[in-house]
Amino acid sequence: MGDPKKPRAKFDPPRNPWRSDQLSQELYLLGTYGLRNKRELWRAQTYLSNIRKQARQLLAASTDVRGREEPKLLTHLGMQGLIQTPMPTLDDVLSLTIENVLERRLQTMVWRHGLARSPYQARQFVSHGHVSLNDRRVTIPSYLVSPTEEGTLKFVEGSKLSKLRGMLPSATEVAQAESTPEAVPESGNPSTQ
Numbered sequence: 001m002g003d004p005k006k007p008r009a010k011f012d013p014p015r016n017p018w019r020s021d022q023l024s025q026e027l028y029l030l031g032t033y034g035l036r037n038k039r040e041l042w043r044a045q046t047y048l049s050n051i052r053k054q055a056r057q058l059l060a061a062s063t064d065v066r067g068r069e070e071p072k073l074l075t076h077l078g079m080q081g082l083i084q085t086p087m088p089t090l091d092d093v094l095s096l097t098i099e100n101v102l103e104r105r106l107q108t109m110v111w112r113h114g115l116a117r118s119p120y121q122a123r124q125f126v127s128h129g130h131v132s133l134n135d136r137r138v139t140i141p142s143y144l145v146s147p148t149e150e151g152t153l154k155f156v157e158g159s160k161l162s163k164l165r166g167m168l169p170s171a172t173e174v175a176q177a178e179s180t181p182e183a184v185p186e187s188g189n190p191s192t193q
Contacts, residue, residue, distance in 0.1 A: 029098065
């Protein structure tokens with residue numbers, strides 16, 4: 001169990017932390033998914049490696065053990081939304097990538113569903129308690145959203161944010177406004193107007 005003041009790390013850091021290709025890949029994932037630090041990324045990588053390890057062990061197991069344990073693993077991953085094929089196999093588990101895990105995070109779901117303009121804004125909405133799943137406030141950005149909960153993703157009722165959301169321009173409107181050039185005044189000097 002250990003000392004409660006010294007919690008066990010939930011991640012395994014990389015063996016070679018200073019490889020340039022690994023650093024650039026980590027930096028890309030941090031920016032794309034709005035992660036706070038590399039520990040969050042390493043936690044997701046450790047979770048994925050544990051799943052893949054279970055799949056490799058099942059491939060090497062005897063037929064009776066595999067027949068008993070394989071459906072448990074596949075239904076668990078299906079309920080989490082990591083595997084979405086109708087008849088999943090262990091090969092589908094081994095083909096999972098870190099992006100599959102990061103796409104199921106609550107922070108990413110809020111951003112992908114258009115409730116926030118960026119992953120960083122989505123993280124702020126979640127951590128400040130503006131987002132609910134199944135009419136339950138969730139303040140953990142790394143919470144893995146199941147497909148059944150995905151349809152119930154919304155702002156908390158009575159939140160100032162839910163009232164203001166209709167008045168704010170959507171992310172597509174902001175992108176269109178940024179892509180169109182502004183009208184130049186007829187006089188040619190914008191400071192005179």
